[in-house]
Amino acid sequence: MDFLDVSHNTLLVTLSCLVALVAGFTGLSLTRDLGSKPDFEKKVLIALAAIALGGGIWAMHFVAMLGLQMPILFYYDAAITLISALTAILIVGAALIILHFTVRNRFTVCLAGGTIGVGILAMHYIGMAGLELCRAVYTPFGAAISSLVAIALCILAIGIAYGQRTNRNIFLGTACFASAVVSVHFLAMKGTKFVVVSNGSEFGPLMSNETLALGVIFFSFVMFGACLWVGVTYLPRPVQGAQPVEDDVAADPEPLPLQVPCEREGVKVFVSALDVVFVRADAHYTQVYTQDERLFCAWSMTDAKKRLVSQGFLQTHRSYLVNPQHVVRFERTKDSGKCVFSGPDTPPAPVSRSKLKAIQDALASQVSAVRAT
Template sequence: MEFLDYTHNLWLVAASLSISMMAGFTGFSLTKGIAGQTVVMRKLSVTLAAVALGGGIWSMHFVAMLGLQLPIPIYYDAMITLGSALVAILMVGLALLLLHFYPRTPLILTLAGAVVGLGVVAMHYIGMSGLQLCRAVYTLPGVALAVLASCGLNIGAFWVAYGQRRPRNILLGTVCFGASVFAVHFAAISGTRFVAEASLREIGPLIGNETLAIGVVLSSFVLCGAFLLSGVTFLTPAASANAAPAPASQEKVPAATPTTPPVLRIPYEQNGQTHFIDASDVAIVRAEGHYTLLYAGSERYFCVWSITEAERRLAAGPFVKSHRSYLINPAHIVHFERRKDNGICHFILGDQTVTTPVSRSRLPALREALGL
């Protein structure tokens, strides 16, 4: 068996890396801040992000394949090529559903990264099976290296991007994700050999490099548009910081600011549906990772708000922030215990006694709310 020699077009290799970076930034940015959206809007955002990330993985792969230069002409089976793109999108979509519809625990972060890692490998080898006039020959160590590298690198990328949803984490996650997809492709290629075949294996319509290049360019153009749109919201400037000062002679008339009505009901997720509970019935709002838990009677409910968002939305309500991780309703406190430099609040919820800490800096506000 005689293996074909091959080289790479360095310009297309660089283009494939830029596409994977662009896709990572687009997907991670589209899902930023969707925790406060309705279930329907979150599903839409996840769908768009899955198309951006999965389509970017596919685009990167085929731009890199266009940069693979063999001594014979090659074609691609159109149906297999389309199937590889759909696999990437579906696997990324599954990972994003885990991240945005379940508590973001270390297990979920690891599982989501592993799902995307397997999706990248599956997309790569399915796409390679569509080669015509040429057959790819794999080795077990090469496949094992690709699988391990893909899962490991993507798990790391999702830990970085979703450990904290700050702009810095999104940028670092973008770099990690783009580099991981890029590295996995070339790790898999390094363990692959190519053999010329005498005839076409006609499974579906064939597409040549020129047609494939047009398709990849068009998909990349769509990703560029999403990149620009998400970049607008990602780098939102503070209007007050950049506003020019008004002339001294100009009379300043205070603008009427609408009063934000107090939040009377708090949303929570249960059995895949969004329900609401009266704020007055909730005794404690406790931070749980990027989300919160609501304590009401003997029940605990999962709320998609972060503790920061809950504090903002409930600012006009009955709650007092007693600790960086707790908002408490003074009406439900049955006993307050003052200690040397902090305190403890006691609640009777159902048949259990639950305590919450009160930090030193929060003592005055809580004592005022309790009339002490």
């Protein structure tokens, strides 16, 4: 059996890696903060993320295939090429459903990551089956290595991106996802040989490299546009409640209190930081307590700390931020303490042993300041 000599265009190989990165970033960013959104919006965003991730796998593969150089003219079966794209999108969509509509734990994270790895493999080998006038010959070693790498890196990517939904974790998860897609393709290609075949088994119409290039270019530009769209959400925003400074105003206006975004029975509401009694961590989100009710907040405890400490809140425990204006009594036991509030139905906030003295001093200073006025 005579194998064809093949080589790759370096520029297109580089572009395929960039497409994988953009697809991973777009897809993982679209699924941020889904817990605070209604079911319909959540489903729409999961569908878009599946198209971004699954379509990105497909686009990366065929950008790299456009860079495949062989001494013969070859074509693609358009129907099989389309099936490869839809397969990747559906399998990735199933993985995202597992992540967002079941209890998320180590098993479901590994299951979702492994499912995405299977999606990458399925897309690759279905896409390769669409070659016409030549045929791919695989080696067991190349297929086994690419399969192991795909599943392992995808589990790692999902484990990192969904371990904590922070920007840093999403960036690291993006790098792992792109590495999985790129590694699968080129490890599989390294163990693949090509032979000439005289008659192809056409399932659909033939498609040349030029026609394929048009489709890949169009989808890639849509992907890069979506990347810019979600990328805007990572830019720093003005502090909520800050007032613009007017040239003709003699004195700076009094800044409005920070508004905390919450959710009440599926409806988004804003609560003034002055009315917040305390904030409690709840998994990757927080619960906001006022004198009258408890509300869901999409902020993580890290986000809440960044915004509320500057408003005078005290961190009494790693899971609690307390507004000292609402504290009516501080009770200390041997190794811990608690802040008690005026509301009859408002539970006390614990004070950890490491923060006892600091919280006690801060509350004492506040009482002294009030008496002085």
